[in-house]
Amino acid sequence: MSASFTPSDLQAKAIREIKDWFLHRTAEQQVFRVFGYAGTGKTTLTRHAIDERRLDTMVKGADGMVGDEMARDLLAFGKPILVLGDPGQLPPIKGDGAFTRAAPDVMLTEIHRQAGESAIIRLAAMARRSLPINTHARRSSGSR
Numbered sequence: 001m002s003a004s005f006t007p008s009d010l011q012a013k014a015i016r017e018i019k020d021w022f023l024h025r026t027a028e029q030q031v032f033r034v035f036g037y038a039g040t041g042k043t044t045l046t047r048h049a050i051d052e053r054r055l056d057t058m059v060k061g062a063d064g065m066v067g068d069e070m071a072r073d074l075l076a077f078g079k080p081i082l083v084l085g086d087p088g089q090l091p092p093i094k095g096d097g098a099f100t101r102a103a104p105d106v107m108l109t110e111i112h113r114q115a116g117e118s119a120i121i122r123l124a125a126m127a128r129r130s131l132p133i134n135t136h137a138r139r140s141s142g143s144r
Helices: 009-024 042-053 068-076 119-128
Strands: 031-036 058-060 081-085 106-108
Touching (some): 031 042
Parallel strands (some): 031 081, 031 106
């Protein structure tokens, strides 16, 4: 691992799984899916796995925006495709994401980019879980 990137246990496991897929399973599994919410390190760990092994693969982010036609085009190249996805991302305007229909091979759940106690992260997590947001906790500004 590089000195500038020290992966968490889950990220290290994801890197191992990406490498194992690429080295041993791409013939039977052309697409490998790494999903996680914003800030979980999908891009960083993927870059690390590819750089370390110089993997010859296509990486596709924002996979929810890839429709059936584009997915067929990408698959037609016959190259391994490493898909990065965010289950919290809004769906495409038309249809659904061709690569998001299947379950992820790796699901990252620890947020690293922002502070874990960030109000934005906390509220986003509550919204994803359909939890009520306490509107009474707002600060009184004196105006209505």
